Amino acid sequence: MGVLQIFFGTLFETIVTETQKRMIMKTVKLLLSVVLASTLFTSCYTEVIVDDFVDEPIINANQVLNSYELWYVDINQTIGFGEIPFLQKAFTISFINGTLYANNNLVGIGSSGDGFGIDVASYSAYNAILDVNHDIDGFVTFDVFVVDNNTIELYNPNTDTSYFLEGYQRRNFDYDFVFYDNIHYFLQEYEAWEKTFTSEMGAINEFDNENYLQFLAGGNDSTFRSSQDNFGTNPNNLIWDYTGVYGVGDVSNTINLKTLTLDYDFFDNEFFELSVIDDRTIELYHPSSKTIYEFKGRGYIQYLKAGSTKDETAAKKEKKRKFKKERVDNPRESSRV
Numbered sequence: 349m350g351v352l353q354i355f356f357g358t359l360f361e362t363i364v365t366e367t368q369k370r371m372i373m374k375t376v377k378l379l380l381s382v383v384l385a386s387t388l389f390t391s392c393y394t395e396v397i398v399d400d401f402v403d404e405p406i407i408n409a410n411q412v413l414n415s416y417e418l419w420y421v422d423i424n425q426t427i428g429f430g431e432i433p434f435l436q437k438a439f440t441i442s443f444i445n446g447t448l449y450a451n452n453n454l455v456g457i458g459s460s461g462d463g464f465g466i467d468v469a470s471y472s473a474y475n476a477i478l479d480v481n482h483d484i485d486g487f488v489t490f491d492v493f494v495v496d497n498n499t500i501e502l503y504n505p506n507t508d509t510s511y512f513l514e515g516y517q518r519r520n521f522d523y524d525f526v527f528y529d530n531i532h533y534f535l536q537e538y539e540a541w542e543k544t545f546t547s548e549m550g551a552i553n554e555f556d557n558e559n560y561l562q563f564l565a566g567g568n569d570s571t572f573r574s575s576q577d578n579f580g581t582n583p584n585n586l587i588w589d590y591t592g593v594y595g596v597g598d599v600s601n602t603i604n605l606k607t608l609t610l611d612y613d614f615f616d617n618e619f620f621e622l623s624v625i626d627d628r629t630i631e632l633y634h635p636s637s638k639t640i641y642e643f644k645g646r647g648y649i650q651y652l653k654a655g656s657t658k659d660e661t662a663a664k665k666e667k668k669r670k671f672k673k674e675r676v677d678n679p680r681e682s683s684r685v
Contacts, residue, residue, distance in 0.1 A: 406475060406476065407475075407492065407494055409473040409476050409477060410473035410474065412494060413473055413492070414443055415515060416498065416515030416516055417518050417521075418516045418521050419441050419442065419500070419514065419515055420439070420440050420513065420514045420515075420516060421438050422512050425512040426509065426510065426511050427509065427510045428509030428510055429508075430504065430506075430507025431509065432488055432507065432509065433482075433484075433485045434450065434469065434482050434484070434488075435511050437450075437651055438450040438451065439530065440526075441513070442465070443471060443473070447467055447469075448468055448470065448482075449461055449467055450465045450468045450469075451464070452651040453465075453537055454530060454534040454537060455627045455628075455645075457523050457527055458524075462518075463521070463523070469481055469483055476492050477489065477491065477492065478490040478492050488506075489504065490502040490503060491503040491505065495512065498514055498515040499513070499514055500512070500513050500515070528603050531606055531622075534624070535563040535596075536563045536565040536569070536649075537648065537651075538628075538645030539584075539647025539648075540560050540561070540583040541561040541562070541630065541643035541645055541646070542559065542560055542579065542643060542644055542645075543560070543579070543641055543642070543643050544629075544642050544644045545640075545642035546640075547639055547641075549639070549640075550634065550639025550640065552637070553636070554612075554618075555618050555634060555637075555639075557576050558574045559576055559578070559579060560575040560576075560577060560581075560583075560586055561643060562574075562586075562588065570593050570594060570595060571591065571594070572592055573588040573591045573592075574588065574589060574610075576589055592610060592612060594608065594609060594611065605622070606623075607622060608621075608632065619634075619635065619636070620633060621635065628645045629643070629644050629645075630645075
């Protein structure tokens with residue numbers, strides 16, 4: 349019995365030991381599988397995050413805005429039905445050390461503020477965000493998107509509207525082109541235009557009696573008024589005898605010569621060739637009578653200068669640049685979290 353006990357006892361211990369070994373090996377294999385799977389999963393996940401980061405670079409809005417001295421507001425590229433008043437009125441804007449400058453007037457463009465225009469707001473730019481605190485319009489925020497090497501999009505999520513700006517340095521910006529391309533706004537920047545010269549040559553005609561012209565801004569940019577009041581009358585005291593519609597047209601292959609048509613119902617349209625002598629003086633050539641007239645601006649209106657004062661008439665002539673084509677809905681949705 350003693351020998352048998354020793355034999356079967358040894359056999360039992362051997363069986364138990366082999367079983368335990370198998371269990372230990374299975375456990376080790378399972379742990380290794382879990383560790384390997386976790387490592388592979390983590391590697392894949394990390395790779396996806398890196399790829400996404402490369403596809404969506406974060407821009408530095410402040411650096412982008414300071415990359416050009418002037419940003420031309422291309423009003424005709426605007427997308428959306430909303431409006432940002434200070435952009436709607438500006439021809440150019442500039443971002444200089446936290447101060448936003450704008451050329452809102454064509455009178456003096458290129459010389460006013462060394463070409464930057466006037467101080468109209470403060471701003472801060474961070475990541476892809478631009479926040480503007482305008483002197484009159486108040487706080488406005490934008491998402492900044494880079495379109496190409498000299499074009500940016502300013503998207504206002506509150507109005508779902510995008511404005512597109514083209515970047516230039518002052519030395520290569522064509523101030524003359526902007527002036528003549530928007531000359532109808534130049535005509536609106538004075539309370540009245542007073543006739544100061546009539547050539548001796550030329551046939552007598554009905555327009556000889558018109559001594560003042562006014563081109564109205566606001567809801568209808570095509571409205572003009574005329575007066576036969578005596579020379580030297582204060583613009584605020586003029587009595588406007590007639591109100592009609594006017595139009596400014598281009599002359600082929602000539603940037604600094606325009607056409608001006610005044611619609612007088614009682615003696616037909618009056619057609620002129622319009623040229624600008626200086627920031628206060630225009631020349632109107634009347635082809636049908638071969639008469640030359642000169643008009644000088646009276647009562648200059650400076651738009652959106654903080655702290656400036658306007659008389660009652662000027663306040664009614666709020667300028668707003670108009671779109672030259674139909675606007676469409678903005679397909680962009682704000683990506684801001």
